[in-house]
Amino acid sequence: MVARAVFGPGRITYHRVVGADLLYLIIGLTFVALYGFVALGTPEAFTNLPALHGDFAVAGNLIYFSFVTLTTTGYGDIAPLHPYARSLANVEAITGQIYPATLLARLVTLELAHERDSS
Template identity: 30%
Template structure:
């Protein structure tokens, strides 16, 4: 199977696909990017996730199912006129589940690694980026189901008209502990989720990154 042949490069491929999600808007802008290209970057990333699961049959088939649902919802979105919240929420939930599962799998594979190579370093970074994407889907789901859970500086952000960029930005600002304050969670649930994402980022750095660094130091000594 081709996916198994690519398995040694799984983290590099996954990381590159994540970079398209984060920075694709720099290359392509406008409504075409928001409605077509941006959802495609997630489908590509889920496809890259298949490589991560290529040695686990059940997990692999589960990711194939998520990929199929994501593609189906993307087609439904294109064929639905106007702004359809139900399709968007369903697609958001599918992507959220994907990143929860893939983050756990990345952490497991990095944790179990005996030798620290460039591939593992890419995996370490990809795991951190995936936490930010979990936050993005969590935040956007909250705002879609309970509008007004977040408030933004109206001169800089129109949350409803620019959900993708606004919450992608907010998720990583939270994860990186920057917190400019131009977007703020105002509902109690949104505030708790914001704290959770910040804690996950700090725990990842303190535990997972520290373990990888420790293994690398031991590897150099040997």
């Protein structure tokens, strides 16, 4: 629903921009959950990730890893080892590059269409 509101037709508003930011955060948190599933199935799926005991440190580390990957910062302190974890990290990094580019292209298109309709 948020994606439809962000990428749908209409004027660029403050709410649309906030929705775009929210969608970016949702993407990152979705990957946190996916990394959690991989880590639960294979405890050694990531380097420097403490053993899963259900504490907040693991969740915090997965959030940190997800957003470092999504933004393609890649500090390297936590790294994926398992093939599923590596694949997810690759998909997240690609998504982290394509989403802002697609969003910017859509917003520019909407603004140009609005200017054309106003003239």
